[in-house]
Amino acid sequence: MAIQKLSIIIPAYNEGNTIHLILDKIKSVALTNDIEREVIIVNDCSNDNTEFAINAYQHANPELDILYFKHEVNKGKGAALHTGISKATGEYLIIQDADLEYDPFEYNDLLKPVINGFADVVYGSRFMGSNPHRILFFWHTIGNRWLTFASNMFSNLNLTDMETCYKLFDTKMIQGIQLTEKRFGFEPEVTIKIARIPKIRIYEVGISYYGRTYEEGKKIGWKDGVRAIYCILKYGLFKSK
Known part of the structure; x- marks a missing residue:
């Protein structure tokens, strides 16, 4: 499939x-087939210098197409993604965390199944492939695998990493789904809902993972895991809209 523009959503x-x-x-990634990029940053009411850093970067790097939006109150990662998704104009969009845990140089790996005409959605899995993975938290890994297993039971998918940040979507398709989860419940909600789309083609590719410790800024915690379980039941078992 010919893709003219990729929207990169950064909460x-x-x-x-x-x-x-x-x-x-x-900025330095050379996308396949000279695909254009737009970067959509949604500042979820940060209380540090995030806004200043973004504005300074825009001023110093006008060649990078950056669209900046700000929430006046903190709403959560999911809510920031809702805002970013609604503003995307590329044929496809990818979710990118603002930290350094995921490597943008792997965008082309996620784009390949789409460009070759096989996929509508591509997940980047931290649990497959031979790319580097930082060794961190045992219980986080167990939790991620269990949540993926539970999500797969209700979505009838065989994903290895439902909780991954790197998700590549057909923009019109994802914009047509009603998404409600405002925090980290976004991951199971969007996965279960896209799985219900008739004839959807979902692929997975192995990616690198340069994880952070909590001292380095990692934010997800056990409460988010509990919410993810609730969301799997809510959107899977009860087929909630």
């Missing part, structure tokens, strides 16, 4: 120290 909360680094990586 940002207190990422003033690193967001310029991820933008540098995005």
Whole structure:
């Protein structure tokens, strides 16, 4: 499939120290077939220098197409993604965290199944392939695998990493889904809902993972895991809209 533009959605909360680094990586990626890129940053009411860092970067790098939006109150990662998705104009969009855990140089790996005409949705899995993975938390890994297993039971998919950040979607398709989860419940909700689309083609590719510790800025916690379980039941078992 011919793709003219890729929208890169970045939810940002207190990422003033690193967001310029991820933008540098995005700017330097040579996308397959000279695909254009637009970067949509949604600042979820950060209380650090995130806004200043973004504005400074825009001023210094006008060649990178950056669209900036800000929530006046903190709503959560899911809500920031809702805003970003609604503003996307590329044929496809990808979700990119503002930290350095995921590598934009792997965008082309996720785009390949779409460009070759096989996929509508591509997930980047941290649990497959031979790319580098930082060794961190045992119980986080167990939790991620269990949540993926539970999600697969209700979606009838065989994903290895439902909780991954890297998700590539057909823009019109994802814009046509009613998404309601405002925090980390976004991941199971969107996965279960896309799985219900008739004849949807979902692929997975292996990606790198440069995880952070909590001291380095990691934000997800056990309460988000509990919410994910609730969302799997809500959108899977009860088929909630």
